Structure formats: C-alpha cells, structure tokens
Amino acid sequence: MDWITVAAEGGVTTITLNRPEVMNALNRGLRGELTQALRAGHAGRVIVLTGAGRAFCSGQDLGDAQSLGAVDFEAVLRDEYVPMIRAITEAPVPVIAAVNGVAAGAGANLALACDLVIAAESASFIQAFARIGLIPDAGGTSFLPRRVGMQRAMGAALLAEPVSARTAEAWGMIWEAVPDDRFADVVAARAAQLAAGPTGAYAALKQALRGAFDQDLETQLALEARLQGTCGASADFQEGVAAFLEKRRPKFTGT
Template identity: 80%
Template sequence: MGELVRVEVEGGVHKVTLNRPDVMNALNRDLRRELTAALTVGHSARVIVLTGAGRGFCSGQDLSDATGLDDAGFERTLNEEYVPMICAITEAPVPVIAAVNGVAAGAGANLALACDLVIAAESAVFIQAFTRIGLIPDAGGTSFLPRRVGLQRAMGAALLAEPVSARQAESWGMIWEAAPDDRFAEVVATRAAKLAAGPTGAYAALKQALRGAFDQPLEAQLAVEARLQGQCGASEDFREGVAAFLEKRAPRFTGA
C-alpha cells in the first residue's frame, strides 16, 4: 500500500489504518483509492480492522481537495470512488470492525457505519456534518443510519448535524460498543482475535443474510436462511463445532 494507508497483518487480522493524521484522516482521491485497495486485499484475511492514525478516525471528505468536486463531478466521484470503497466493506466475506479512535465526521462517520461492528473510544464523536455545507449524507449514510437508529434519530442527526457521543451512539444502537479510552485498543484487539479464530464461512453467510434482510419479505428471507444454513451444515467448521461441543473443548475452526 502507499503512504496514506498503513496495513498490518497478524494472526489473521488485517489492520487498515488511515494515515493522514495532520488533517484528521480526511478523504482525498488518493486516500480513497488506497483504502479501497487495502480493504479488498483484506478479503483474504479472517477479520479486517479499520481505524485512523492520530486523534481522529476520519473527518470525511477533504474539502481542500477539489478534484472531482466541481458542479458536474460530485455524482461521478461518489459513483467511481466512494461506492467501491463502501462496497469493499459491505461485500467483504469476513467481519469488518471499525475501531473509531476519535472524531468520525461526514463520510468518515458513514465509513464507520458501513462496517459490521463499530467499537468506539468513549471520547469519540459521530457527526453527520453534511448540512453544514449544504449537502446530504453520502457514503451510504442515508441507508446505514436509519437502519441502525430509526427514522427520527437519523433525521435529527442529519438535519441538526450535531455531534453524537460514543455513549449516546451506543445507547441508540448506532454502534456496538463504547470503550473507555484507556482500554480501547485492548477491547478492539480482543474482539478482533475472537473473530479471527471463528468460523469464517459461517460469518460470510451471516453477513449475507443480515445485510439482505431489509430488502425482502419474510418468506424470501426464510429461503435464504435455509440455503445458507445448508451450506454451513455441510462445512468442516460445523463438524468441528459439534465435535468440540460434545468433547467439551474449544473449537478449532479453519474456515473450511
């Protein structure tokens, strides 16, 4: 990867760090492209952790980078650069953790909400800052936010563009967990290690089932469950899980 994104791989954990700390990891064109590539490479790992360098997670679009943001360029930039970046998260066959170490604003907030599990430091805040500059939430925000918190809270967060603390986000169901700052890194590492040791095939099927659940009626969702459960039931991980249960030991999943 390039200088704007750091990648560290250890024990099946593919850690991706946004690395523009001087501008709170604001997203310019080069960072978006590097990030998409780093996330895509992480699809072959067992879990991806996305975080930011310095005191912020991501402050959103770099407004000093006018590339592709002229009158005619917004739609093209979103389609060509933001959509692949978000899809690299939502379509990953492995769990993706957003480790929100500080401010997550604008597209940065929605980059976090695209992830499967969001763990934030208590001092972190989420800001749907778009209306402050006359825009609407993008980077998937109009989909992720109301599905996580309901329409009224999504409207309030987007219309008022006020900071939502990590604790408030946790109570709303916007994120999974707000961790004390002094234990944040430990909590993220523990969650990542647990997922990296888990049944990755079942995780991939689970992600597919849950992410599609809002888009179809119950009967169709039941059919999806049956098909995916059939795949999981034929896996080595299922056989290992049952054997470990009967033998009263920890399972040794391989992803097969």
C-alpha cells in the same frame, strides 16, 4: 504517497487511515488505496479499520483539489465512494471499525458501513453534511435510519450535531463504547475472537443480515435455509459440534 498503512498478524488485517495532519480526511488517493487494501484484506480472517492520530476520519477533504470549483459529485460517489463502501459490505470476512476519535461526514458513514463498530468513549459521530449544503452520502441515508430509526436519523442529519460514543451505543448506532484506556485492548480481543471463528458461517450470516431489510419473510426464510445448508456441510460445523460434545474450544479452519 502512502495514505494508509496495513499490518497483518494472526489472521487480522489492520488498515489505518494515515493522514493525521488533516484528521484522516478522504482525498482521491486515500479512497483508492483504501478500497484496494480492503479487497486485499479479504484474504485474512477479519479486517480492522481505524485512524492515525486523534481522529478516525473527518470525511471528505474539502481542501482536495477536486473539491474546489465545479465537481461532478455523482461521478465521484459512483466511481470512488461506492466501490469503497462495497469493499466493506460485500467482504466475506468481518470488518471492525475501531473508531478512535471523531468520525464526521463520510467518515462517520465509513464506520457505519462496517459490521461491528467499537468506539473509544472520547469519540463522536457527526453527520456534518448539512453544514455545507449537502446530504449524507457514503451509504449514510441507508445505514443510519436502519440502525437508529427515522426520527434520530433525521435529527442527526438535519441538526448536524455531534453524537457521543456513549449516545451512539445507547441508540444502537454502534456495538459498544469503551473507555479510552481500554480501547486498544478491547479491539484487539474482539478481532482475535473473530479471527479464530468460523469464517464460512460469518460470510453467510453477513449475507443474510445485510439483505434482511430489503426482502420479505418468505424470501429471507429461503435464503436462510440455503445458507444454513452450506454451513451444515462445512468442516467447521463438524468441529463445532465435536468441540461442544467434548467440552473444549473449537478450532475452526474456515472450511
């Protein structure tokens, strides 16, 4: 069964979670297909992750057979969720979460794993884990406090209340919330902008920013210098400078 759909056009790979009847809840099959599709999407220039129907992703499918009875949660997270999240965070291309509706539980943290989160105004984010006696997973305990601070992260996790897209934007949890009637156009424009950009520089800046909270200034300065040396030797840098001097749009090739 196809738990996702994949479309590629103009350097943009769009991956759509395709279980709208259960608000795109994550079962084993979907997680496996999504991880494979994310890795395959690295061959493009940008990945857009979204959901079919009225939801982005409602999190773990509690009706999934593996969720009933005794479950080795540690093994499921290690073997299925961790590879899925790493396929996003370690992707050499920008990954956009186009949050078209509710993003709950692991679905919320799937979105927060992405490099850029764009949400429709009607969307919401819910750290729903405490409602069933669990803690945030799928990277939530890392992503959330880094984006919104400890107090808001604690409140979101302890109270398990919906956070509106506009509030998420104000908190710095996401990049932007846009009116529903403009959502598709804004996502398409952002994806096209990134697909036309210097992909080598994007990969380098992702590496630098993703590790920024985990190392000291001296280490970060050394990493910046090394990565900037690579970027400075690229054809895209030469093209960017030439385009600036010639007052035209650069034509980046990713080399």
